[in-house]
Amino acid sequence: MSTQPVPTDAAAVKAADRAHVFHSWSAQGLIDPPAVAGAEGSYFWDYDGNRYLDFSSQLVNTNIGHQHPKVVAAIQEQAARLCTIAPGFAVDVRSEAARLIAGRTPGDLDKIFFTNGGAEAVENAVRMARLHTGRPKVLSAYRSYHGATAAAINLTGDPRRWPSDTASAGVVRFWGPFRYRSPFHAESEEQECERALRHLEDTIAFEGPGTIAAIILETVPGTAGIMVPPPGYLPGVRALCDRYGIVLILDEVMAGFGRTGRWFAADHFGVVPDLLTFAKGVNSGYVPLGGVAISAEIAATFEERPYPGGLTYSGHPLACASAVATINAMDGEGIVENAARIGEDVLGPGLRELAERHPSVGDVRGLGVFWAVELVRDRRTREPLVPYAATGEANAPMAAVTAAIKAAGLWPFVNMNRVHVVPPCTITDEETKQGLAALDEALTVADRYAA
Numbered sequence: 001m002s003t004q005p006v007p008t009d010a011a012a013v014k015a016a017d018r019a020h021v022f023h024s025w026s027a028q029g030l031i032d033p034p035a036v037a038g039a040e041g042s043y044f045w046d047y048d049g050n051r052y053l054d055f056s057s058q059l060v061n062t063n064i065g066h067q068h069p070k071v072v073a074a075i076q077e078q079a080a081r082l083c084t085i086a087p088g089f090a091v092d093v094r095s096e097a098a099r100l101i102a103g104r105t106p107g108d109l110d111k112i113f114f115t116n117g118g119a120e121a122v123e124n125a126v127r128m129a130r131l132h133t134g135r136p137k138v139l140s141a142y143r144s145y146h147g148a149t150a151a152a153i154n155l156t157g158d159p160r161r162w163p164s165d166t167a168s169a170g171v172v173r174f175w176g177p178f179r180y181r182s183p184f185h186a187e188s189e190e191q192e193c194e195r196a197l198r199h200l201e202d203t204i205a206f207e208g209p210g211t212i213a214a215i216i217l218e219t220v221p222g223t224a225g226i227m228v229p230p231p232g233y234l235p236g237v238r239a240l241c242d243r244y245g246i247v248l249i250l251d252e253v254m255a256g257f258g259r260t261g262r263w264f265a266a267d268h269f270g271v272v273p274d275l276l277t278f279a280k281g282v283n284s285g286y287v288p289l290g291g292v293a294i295s296a297e298i299a300a301t302f303e304e305r306p307y308p309g310g311l312t313y314s315g316h317p318l319a320c321a322s323a324v325a326t327i328n329a330m331d332g333e334g335i336v337e338n339a340a341r342i343g344e345d346v347l348g349p350g351l352r353e354l355a356e357r358h359p360s361v362g363d364v365r366g367l368g369v370f371w372a373v374e375l376v377r378d379r380r381t382r383e384p385l386v387p388y389a390a391t392g393e394a395n396a397p398m399a400a401v402t403a404a405i406k407a408a409g410l411w412p413f414v415n416m417n418r419v420h421v422v423p424p425c426t427i428t429d430e431e432t433k434q435g436l437a438a439l440d441e442a443l444t445v446a447d448r449y450a451a
């Protein structure tokens with residue numbers, strides 16, 4: 001029997017939270033976190049009876065929805081059998097998770113190094129690349145996010161890096177393709193791709209190819225704006241890496257495990273990286289888990305030589321059990337296929353239709369259940385609804401739009417001047433249409449600021 005008092009109202013939960021919880025990414029005195037009472041499938045709800053359709057998938061991780069019964073049962077069964085064991089032991093549930101993941105990652109990425117989340121996966125991928133090549137530098141893209149730990153935040157190419165940017169040694173940034181706001185001023189997708197690849201090759205040449213261990217890229221950059229690259233870009237980056245002996249790291253922490261309508265976003269482009277980082281969707285975040293999928297060649301580097309990395313909880317049995325159950329449910333219930341179909345038949349067409357009717361929508365882009373709606377003051381000039389990295393008063397229009405979306409019963413993922421539409425991969429047609437209708441209503445608030 002539980003000895004914990006169970007709060008029954010929002011005020012009690014909020015007071016307890018306020019007393020001792022220090023929240024991430026927040027000014028502690030300026031936030032009022034909603035008190036969540038429960039969740040199921042595509043919804044969560046608070047103590048006051050407000051029910052939200054979760055178009056954020058939390059932090060774009062609940063790909064299988066909330067409280068999937070098979071995943072909950074797998075965690076319970078594993079807890080009863082073996083809660084914890086150090087990473088150095090061979091355990092059935094860990095090897096099964098690794099087998100299932102390796103069976104879905106592209107090419108020969110057949111060895112899995114487990115971590116507790118995405119940033120730690122990025123840290124280890126970079127360490128593996130440096131040790132494998134004996135080279136120091138890493139190239140990473142502007143308009144990217146790779147996590148909040150020391151190396152990962154320094155690889156990040158957006159304002160979240162600015163307050164922590166004290167140790168970027170060895171990191172060189174470049175621009176990827178993004179026609180809507182491109183530094184390359186291209187007139188076609190092909191030209192954008194060509195110019196972005198030329199810029200990357202010039203960067204490699206000027207940095208010294210023999211000094212570069214890795215290029216790290218989000219296959220489809222997520223929090224920076226869901227920018228689907230032109231078809232030739234990633235194959236072009238792969239060719240540059242091959243030419244100069246550089247390790248290609250694709251960061252699929254957000255885009256992986258069904259989000260784009262394929263197991264991995266790399267599958268859309270026919271590209272096999274040397275290292276692939278994952279987290280979030282691997283088990284929908286039911287227990288913290290991430291990892292690095294490693295090519296045969298890089299794995300061979302560490303056959304005779306120890307790999308210097310790992311944490312106490314790497315490959316935790318409860319996390320691995322939830323990954324096994326998640327992947328099996330995704331297979332058995334056609335969840336990846338559902339994400340692809342929803343994107344093509346319902347979400348994509350629905351969002352494009354909203355773009356036609358709302359003057360504040362400058363651009364809509366994405367695939368699967370991974371979409372961004374970019375809001376502007378002026379469609380012609382593409383002036384964003386709020387300035388880059390706006391806070392406080394300057395961000396008021398986006399705060400108003402976000403409040404309107406929540407008031408319509410939809411929980412969005414909002415970043416800068418964009419609403420990211422990232423529901424669970426399990427979302428139904430009906431729920432998607434309901435979310436689109438709520439967004440339609442809320443966008444009238446954005447329209448008031450638009451020309």
Ligand code: PLP
Nearest residue numbers: 117118119145146147253254279
């Ligand atoms: N990489 C990408 C592409 C991400 O989107 C994120 C988180 O959003 C991370 C890495 C960091 O993952 P975590 O927050 O699990 O450390």
